[in-house]
Amino acid sequence: MRLVSKTSQYVVMSLFAIVFLAPLVWMISASLRPEAKVLSVPPKFLPTDAHWDNYRQVFELIPVFLWNSVKLAGLNVIGILIVASMAGYAFARLRFAGRDAAFMVLLATSIIPGIAYLIPQYIVFRQIGWVDTQYPLWVPKVLTPVFATFLMRQSFLTVPQELEDAGKIDGASTFGIYWRIMLPQTKPALAAIGVFTFLESWNDLFGPLIYINSENLQTLPVALAQFQGEYFTQISLLMCGATVSVVPVIAVFLFAQRYFIQGITMTGMKG
Amino acid sequence: MSMATITMARDRGGVQVADVRRARRRQNLTGWLFISPIVVGVVAFQFFPILVSMAASLTDWNGIAAPKFVGLRNFTEMFGDDPLFLQTFKNTVYFTLASIPLTIGIGLVLALLCARPIRGVAFFRTAYFAPYVTNVVAIGFVWFWFFQPDNGVINGLLDQLGIHGPQWLSSSSWAMPAVIMVSVWQGIGYPMIILLAGLQGLPAEYFESARIDGAGAWQRLRYITLPLLTPHFLFLLITQFITSFQVFGLIYVMTKGGPGHATSVYIFNIYQNAFSYGKVGYASAMAWILFAVIAAVTYLQWKLQKRWVFYT
Numbered sequence: 001m002r003l004v005s006k007t008s009q010y011v012v013m014s015l016f017a018i019v020f021l022a023p024l025v026w027m028i029s030a031s032l033r034p035e036a037k038v039l040s041v042p043p044k045f046l047p048t049d050a051h052w053d054n055y056r057q058v059f060e061l062i063p064v065f066l067w068n069s070v071k072l073a074g075l076n077v078i079g080i081l082i083v084a085s086m087a088g089y090a091f092a093r094l095r096f097a098g099r100d101a102a103f104m105v106l107l108a109t110s111i112i113p114g115i116a117y118l119i120p121q122y123i124v125f126r127q128i129g130w131v132d133t134q135y136p137l138w139v140p141k142v143l144t145p146v147f148a149t150f151l152m153r154q155s156f157l158t159v160p161q162e163l164e165d166a167g168k169i170d171g172a173s174t175f176g177i178y179w180r181i182m183l184p185q186t187k188p189a190l191a192a193i194g195v196f197t198f199l200e201s202w203n204d205l206f207g208p209l210i211y212i213n214s215e216n217l218q219t220l221p222v223a224l225a226q227f228q229g230e231y232f233t234q235i236s237l238l239m240c241g242a243t244v245s246v247v248p249v250i251a252v253f254l255f256a257q258r259y260f261i262q263g264i265t266m267t268g269m270k271g
Numbered sequence: 272m273s274m275a276t277i278t279m280a281r282d283r284g285g286v287q288v289a290d291v292r293r294a295r296r297r298q299n300l301t302g303w304l305f306i307s308p309i310v311v312g313v314v315a316f317q318f319f320p321i322l323v324s325m326a327a328s329l330t331d332w333n334g335i336a337a338p339k340f341v342g343l344r345n346f347t348e349m350f351g352d353d354p355l356f357l358q359t360f361k362n363t364v365y366f367t368l369a370s371i372p373l374t375i376g377i378g379l380v381l382a383l384l385c386a387r388p389i390r391g392v393a394f395f396r397t398a399y400f401a402p403y404v405t406n407v408v409a410i411g412f413v414w415f416w417f418f419q420p421d422n423g424v425i426n427g428l429l430d431q432l433g434i435h436g437p438q439w440l441s442s443s444s445w446a447m448p449a450v451i452m453v454s455v456w457q458g459i460g461y462p463m464i465i466l467l468a469g470l471q472g473l474p475a476e477y478f479e480s481a482r483i484d485g486a487g488a489w490q491r492l493r494y495i496t497l498p499l500l501t502p503h504f505l506f507l508l509i510t511q512f513i514t515s516f517q518v519f520g521l522i523y524v525m526t527k528g529g530p531g532h533a534t535s536v537y538i539f540n541i542y543q544n545a546f547s548y549g550k551v552g553y554a555s556a557m558a559w560i561l562f563a564v565i566a567a568v569t570y571l572q573w574k575l576q577k578r579w580v581f582y583t
Contacts, residue, residue, distance in 0.1 A: 006389060009384060009387065009389065010389075010391075012384065013384050013385075013395045014395075016381060016384070016395070016398075016399060017394075017395055017398040017399070019456070020398050020399050020401060020402060020456070020459075021398050021401065023402075023410070023413045023414065023417065023456075024401060024402070024405070024413075026413060026417075026424065027409065027412075027413045030416075038416075039416065039419065039422040039423065040422070043423075043424040043427040043428060082308075083308045083309055083312070084309070086305045086306070086308065086309075087305060087306045087308070087309040089305060090301075090302050090305035090306045091306070094298070094301060094302040094305065095298060095302070096298050096299040096300075096301070096302025096303060097299045097302075098299075098303075099302060102306060102310065106309065106310075106313060109313055109317050109318070109321075111565075111566065111569075112317070112321060112562060113513075113517060113558065113561055113562055113565060114517075115517070115538060115541055115558045115561065116320075116321060116324050116555070116558040116559065116561075116562055117316070117317050117320035117321050117324055118320075119320075119324060119327070119541075119545045119551060119554055119555055119558065120319075120320035120321075120323035120324045120327065120555070121316060121320045122334075122545075122546070123323075123334045123551065124319075124320065124323075126334075140312065140316040142312070143308055143309065143311065143312020143313075143315070143316060144309065144312040144313050144316050144317060145309065146309070146313065149309055174301050174305075178305070199404055202406065203404075203405075203406040203407065205406075205407055205408065205519070205520045205523065205524075206519060206520070206542075209523075210542075210546055221406040221407075221408040221409065222408065224408050224409070224412070225408045225411075225523075225524055235416060238412055239412070239413075242408070242409035242412050242413065243409075245406055245408065245409055246405050246406065246409050249404050249405065249406065250401065250404070250405070253397075253400075253401075253404045254397070257397065260404075261464055261468075264461065264464050264465065264468075265464065265465065265468040
């Protein structure tokens, strides 16, 4: 398509890039400014002299929040990969009574908006003493990865039958075939689900907001929102915290962009 | 044939049938063992709560004391005498109707730009996509300060153009447009990636023959590219409707529904009823109305696709 010349295309694309990146650049530069100079008229986007002391102050507060975010993301990623790949394998490659019906019922639940079951979930978790613990932030998620199961099923369906047959001839158990032979064949799907789950867990606002009250249990992004009046009273410190909460995500995204985009297009549409 | 052989044959047949049965039972058991974690999870954390929520929608319940059955009163109250319900519904419709065309429209422009294999395209694609993976708290904070009326970045830039900017988040008429802008800015990466994948999957022959027939770039876009992308547009309309109608995070971080109730959206209202006011029964009823709206609109979009979606 040649609607526009290459030069004008670069100009347009760069203007858009500025619009999309400027707020993130501003966040970083505000995190490096002395408090008095955060909001300046006219606005400044690049820091003049880096005020690293902000980060020293913030790092006295946030290691516990950071660790909570990392821990929950790790639990969710590992748990969902195991549960979804086991179920996906069974739905794709095993024959058993009720398989297709069970699969349809699982898919059907995903059309009900989460808020409909989140309220009773909260009440049940309160009954069993799970409020203000981290269990509600991973146990129910790890045990209900319907979408990931769907993706894993699609991925297992494409693995050639011969591999499975070879495993059977060698006398491997069903679990052995799943774990040692089939699972390594689905690495791209596992990677896509892993990246998605990481981002979803890391960026989750609703769960930590309703379940966590104790500050030593809170995740980093939500701690910023919840404790902004207590600890992050200065904008520059808030922006330090925000920057620290964004950096791991951007790093994972840059590192695994291919899988992430693959995941989106897989979940979305087949061309 | 002697009696003995007949008995033996029958025995063998019996053993075979039993073997097959046993093998089948084992297969069933193995299959269900593999799916047992997710089945247990979905039953415990979704089915059961869904049933509770359906029942709760017919009660007056604070989540602690015994629920009191009130029939359909929650639903009649919503539409009869809860002005906040109607306002948050309207706000949500406003948010949805404004953000969907902007997100998909600009997403299409960016996808078209990124579809051309030029140097550095990966950088641009990543830049456009970065807000989508950034957490809503960080984004909400940055834009909250951007929209400060007196010393914020937006009005600072407008000042330099000689425009006196509005009060943004503290103005009941500008708060919603501000939130919508941020939501579009953040959400554009998703339609961009979907449409980019769509563009890259289009058959080159169509464009070749169109070029031979003398179709210009605009004509190729209008009569070939866009019609071929209609299945992707349908998918995006359905998914964007579902997510926009349930917007929560940005509103929570940027405005908490204010000023007044100017940006209070549907999920925010449910959240407040359930978790701040302890009106669990009423909030459950609202959740089911939400489900009904989403289901109805999705069904309608699916039915109407015949009129405009083009399948090759």
